[in-house]
Amino acid sequence: MFWDTLGYIIIVVGVAFDLLGCIGLVRLPDVYNRLQAATKCVTLGTAFLLFGVFLVYGVNAIGIKALICAGFVLIASPTGSHALARGAHKGGVKLWEGSVIDTYADENKLN
Amino acid sequence: MIDILIYILVFSSALCIYRMGRGPTPPDRAVALDILGTLMVGFCALIALTTGKDFYINIAISWALLSYVAAIALAKFLERKSFDE
Amino acid sequence: MKFIGEFIMLFGIWLLLTWSLAPAQVIAGVVVTLLVTGLAGDIFVFKASRAFNPVRIFWMIVYIPYFLWYVVLANLDVAYRVIHPDLPIRPGIVKIQTSLNTDMAKTFLANSITLTPGTLTVDIKENELYIHWIYVHGKDVKEWSEAIAGRFEPILRRIFE
Numbered sequence: 001m002f003w004d005t006l007g008y009i010i011i012v013v014g015v016a017f018d019l020l021g022c023i024g025l026v027r028l029p030d031v032y033n034r035l036q037a038a039t040k041c042v043t044l045g046t047a048f049l050l051f052g053v054f055l056v057y058g059v060n061a062i063g064i065k066a067l068i069c070a071g072f073v074l075i076a077s078p079t080g081s082h083a084l085a086r087g088a089h090k091g092g093v094k095l096w097e098g099s100v101i102d103t104y105a106d107e108n109k110l111n
Numbered sequence: 112m113i114d115i116l117i118y119i120l121v122f123s124s125a126l127c128i129y130r131m132g133r134g135p136t137p138p139d140r141a142v143a144l145d146i147l148g149t150l151m152v153g154f155c156a157l158i159a160l161t162t163g164k165d166f167y168i169n170i171a172i173s174w175a176l177l178s179y180v181a182a183i184a185l186a187k188f189l190e191r192k193s194f195d196e
Numbered sequence: 197m198k199f200i201g202e203f204i205m206l207f208g209i210w211l212l213l214t215w216s217l218a219p220a221q222v223i224a225g226v227v228v229t230l231l232v233t234g235l236a237g238d239i240f241v242f243k244a245s246r247a248f249n250p251v252r253i254f255w256m257i258v259y260i261p262y263f264l265w266y267v268v269l270a271n272l273d274v275a276y277r278v279i280h281p282d283l284p285i286r287p288g289i290v291k292i293q294t295s296l297n298t299d300m301a302k303t304f305l306a307n308s309i310t311l312t313p314g315t316l317t318v319d320i321k322e323n324e325l326y327i328h329w330i331y332v333h334g335k336d337v338k339e340w341s342e343a344i345a346g347r348f349e350p351i352l353r354r355i356f357e
Contacts, residue, residue, distance in 0.1 A: 008112075011160075015116045017271055018153060022123035024278040025130050025146060031138045032328045033287055034130070036316050037274050038146045043311065044271050046153040050171075053156050061215040062159060065168040068212060073152060073175055078310035078317075080145055080182030085318045085328065087189035088138035089289075096287060172213075 007055030014048030017041045030096035031088050039081040047074050113161050120154055141185040148178025202233045202240060255354045262351065263308060270313040277314075277330065288332040289318060292325050292341040296349060301356035308348050315344055 024037025050070035057063035124147060131143040152171045159167035210225040211217075277284055296302055306317040306325065314330035327344055334340050 011116065011157075014153070015119050017275070018150060019119055019123050020271075020275045020278055021146070022126040022150075024274065025143065026126050027278060027283065028285070029283075030287075031136060031142060032289075032316065032318075033285060033330060034139065035142050036314065036328065036330050037278055038142060039316070040267075040270050040274050040311060041278075042146050042149050044267055046149050046156075049153045050156050053160050053168075056160065062163075062165045062168055064212050064215060065165065065172065066156060066159075068209070069152065069156075069168065069172045069175060072172070073149065074311075075307065076175065076179040077149060078307040080179050080186075081142075082306060082310055082317045083183050083186035084138065084141055084145060084189070085316055087141075087186035088136075089318055091138065091189045091191055093136050093138055095289070 003055050003058070007052040009052075010048050010055065011052035014045040014052060017045030017048065021045060031093055032085060032095065035081050035085055039077060043073060043077040046070075113157060117154075117157055120150060120157065124150055124154075138189055141182075141189060144185070145178060145182045148174065148181065152178075199233050199237055202237050203229055206232060252355050255351060259351050259355060263311075263348075266308075266312045266347070270311060273313045274330075284331070286331050287328065289326055289328050290332060290340045290344075291337055292327055292344050293337055294323055294325060294341070294345055294349065296323075296352060296356070298356050301352050304356070305345060305348055305352055308352075309344060 018041065021038045021041025024041060025034050028034050028037055047070045050066045050073070053066040054063045054070070057066070127143045127147045127150065131140050131147070134140045134143060152175045155167045155171035155174065159165065159171070206229045207225060210229060211222075214221045214225065294302065294305060296305060302320060306320060309315050309317050309325070309327060316328040318326045318328050320326075325345070327340070329340075329344070334343055
């Protein structure tokens, strides 16, 4: 009973993080900031959701699969977003005009 | 109560689709697609929770794998390079 | 030795995923795992002498809660910036230097940086990482490195080097 309650609380927190991440995706000004908000919040939200499913079901087929899926999401999602940021920068997308510094563009010009 | 959570996730997906249609540059759309994939994994987990069928978790795992591969391929495309580099 | 370690790891994941010991499942698992280790085993960076060292496993277990604590902090930080009506952001791309040498350690450092407060790895060249930071403060490479990578490097060095 205790683990069920804890699992449902973690699931609600995860869904709340998902919603905040998607609000960030709509509100923030350029692609890098959107990637920041969306990746962090949605990755952690989904990992929490899967961990909550593990807590509700305990150690059986569904629970273990949810745990493995949570680990995979935590490892793969940052790598994917890193690749997208690099691709966007090399493809020539400028930073937002309020940005203060861009050492990456300076270095690439020198080479 | 899980119904409310599913409605919240549907609203989040709608925000993603808004960014996908509106996004001024191609990377914006790619990012929205990647995030939508991760949201769908959470969706499958919630449906597995309500129905108690374990194949929804299998769908979630394969969806996570596919969305990762799609993100890498889209990043290569945005970099304007060929795939074998 | 390398292939045996990979085989044990992949077969363990297969058993957890199928969650049954029926003969058909086990035989299919052995065949698929042998195929994967035979075809793609060279790509994977894996040293069995390192992976099964108890000291490293102990530090890995210490690292996970430490890392999750910073991930939760990161989310609260980003959530605050997203909800705030004025959007208090001051973004920019900065360069930091790391003293980690192995590829695995650098991969984990980059992933940890992406998931922690307001930072996103854009590229890695040798020992330099380019980081998109949502609220830039500090002036030169040294201060940036200390602020972004300082809290993970000691533990990651104990795990992977």
